[in-house]
Amino acid sequence: MIYPSKPNELILLPVLKAHRGPGGGLVLTQKYLDGAAEYAKHWDGEVTTLAEVSPTASSDMDHVEVHLDQNLRTRVEERPKALADLVQRITGAGAVVGFLDPSQAELTRQCFSRGIPVIHVCEYTLKTEFQIIDATRANFLRKLRRKIWIWNAERTRRELLGFVAGLQCNGVPIHDAYRPNRPDAFVFFDNRVRRSDVASDDDLARKAEVLRSAKPLRLIFGGRFVPMKGVLHLPRVARGLVDRGINFQFRIYGSGPEEARLVDAIRRNGVEDWVTIHQPMDFLSGWVPLLKREADLFVSCHPQGDPSSTYSEVMSCGVPIVGFANEAFMGIASHACSGFVRPLGDTESMAEQIAVLDRNREMLIESAYRGRNFAREHCFEKTFKRRAHHFAEAAKSWRRSRTR
Template sequence: MSSQTLVVTPSVPFAMDGSRFYLDIKAVDGLKRYAALWPGRVRCLMRRGDRSQIVFGKAYDAADLPFDVVARGDAPDSNRADFDDAAIVLAAGDSYGDLAIPDVTATPTVFIIENTLVTRLRILRLSQGLTLRTAKSMAWMVLRERDRRRAFEQAAGLQANGSPAFDSYQHLSEAPMRYFDTRMTRSQQASPAEIDRKVAQVLAGAPIRLAFSGRLARIKGVDHLVPFAEALQRTGTPFVLDIFGDGPLRAAMQDAATQSGLGDKVRLHGAVPFDETLVPTLKQTADLFVCTHRQADPSCTYMETLSCGVPIVGYDNAAFRGIAALGNVGVTVPMDDVSALARAVARLSADRPALADMIRAAGQVSQDHSFENVVQQRIDHLRTIAQV
């Protein structure tokens, strides 16, 4: 009988907490779902790292995990036996260390890919600035892109998170699929009753309730949020803007809001628990999400926000354009144009029936992209390729 083991190589590391595994919570949630749907054992090959590398982590007993955690060596062929006895390997295409897997095993490999070369280069420039070191890193990335494309051509399939990665790499694979990553389960998504309540609140004409969630760093464009609020104030639009998250720009943003006289309208709440606080807050008290992302990485934020019945107005990076194309769920404006962002929000605030239609559309579109649906589609894709 042939093996039915699924081998997964996440990009996140693991650490030890005494005799327990210290693992990324989101990775564990996904692997548990894989284990529930895959008709065999799931083996997770992970590199050992420092606990500080796992931002949202938790300690787990091995006996409580429905998948095996196996330490991975540095050399590509260190775990050859773990690859060779499997039905299929699901590897991280964004990780340079995984690109050699098709060279070291005959087991079919499917790569997950999230970022395009353009996005990687933009993220590097935004995070490090234009320096000689940045230029050298960019040159190295361009050279390694040839390895990535060669690996994808050798692989048995490709799972692309978001439209930019799918559009860039699908032609290299005989079996590509696109998905939109999310943590939102069906039970967490806004119900029809919750959508109706939000629509009623919007149509009542109260000040528009805006939200942003994410890391408060320049790469997320959060340095534009207070200038956006100032521009929106100048349009005469009544609003409040709730910002959830933490990061290096939080203090500066708070100071800027206070100095602009917007301290009562721009409210920074810090990092809050996703399930217990952020999701119910967005479902109950947010009409529109303001997305200032400058880069086109396939952030979970997009689909998770729509799942709360909250449409998006944001910069037209390639990832958001792919989301907006799914339906009447978003408005894109030119990159870095704070005034255009404010005008778009002002128009929707003035046209409440149009905003209500977008809220309904957000709730509808997200139904097809729940956490359960996405993982099921990805497992079905793997089973078709592995023929199990």
């Protein structure tokens, strides 16, 4: 039997799918569970995740199996498969948090008609979705079909804006895109770095000392080795630095389907003595300390405007970013007054910018402080507190407007 929501229950409908674990529980990622738990600190009521269950596990590395009888800050339940059952389960909820997507269209409309406030989260602009498609290796007709589908999906998303109690936008570009339709849209910058892990003044002072010692510039990249992350541009940037006589080390962290091509590109560009590939590290115990200690500049060749948490997380660790002019990086760089933006796809311009920074290292030091200060105001705890408060205020305002 499916029971309605408890009074003022916050229902989360994540895009992330769960799978069944060996103990019979639902498996989600630690990153997701940490976020849900943070909402629970600031929501006056229970917080429950209704997760779709996939027959296969995701490729994430931080899987955690949870059970209904565990003493967690939040509950995790299997999402009812039938729409009618799902609507029954969320009836009476204080608020429902979903994702702005055509697959949620009928649910969103039914919630509107039943007086259930829905706050949708959104990330990609139409431009970015087209860029992601262009970054793939699909043929022209397949890309065209996908773009037509995305174009129609965007029309549906904009129609849904009139049925929601609130909208949360991950990053500046999507906020700018929907603000004319939803002036009350809330913008946030995704960030997994907690306040206690943000680079301190002492951390930045030590890095500044290394930069001023004229040691080789320590470049770094971390992310999935997939076309949308632009990893195959990195060896060409390194080649440009070698040709300019720059003394540097470039460490690339990650894994994925493009790894063999990346290795080959490093060899073809003759930069094996400067560029090394490393396996992904645990985020909190490995990646964050590494960035704070051993990185001077993050090189981002993302050819599209995915609002990656990488930008704010790298800034949190006191590492400035040089990156392609995708709309997400331009947005956060403008807000943070930190970072160095180069034309999309122009690896020679990227190499020239790094060469300029190598000769003018005080620019790196200043950018590191500016980025750290911005990211500290958008750390994990502050971001989720603001988002939870927005859920509550949006639901309250929407209910008031319905009773006028």
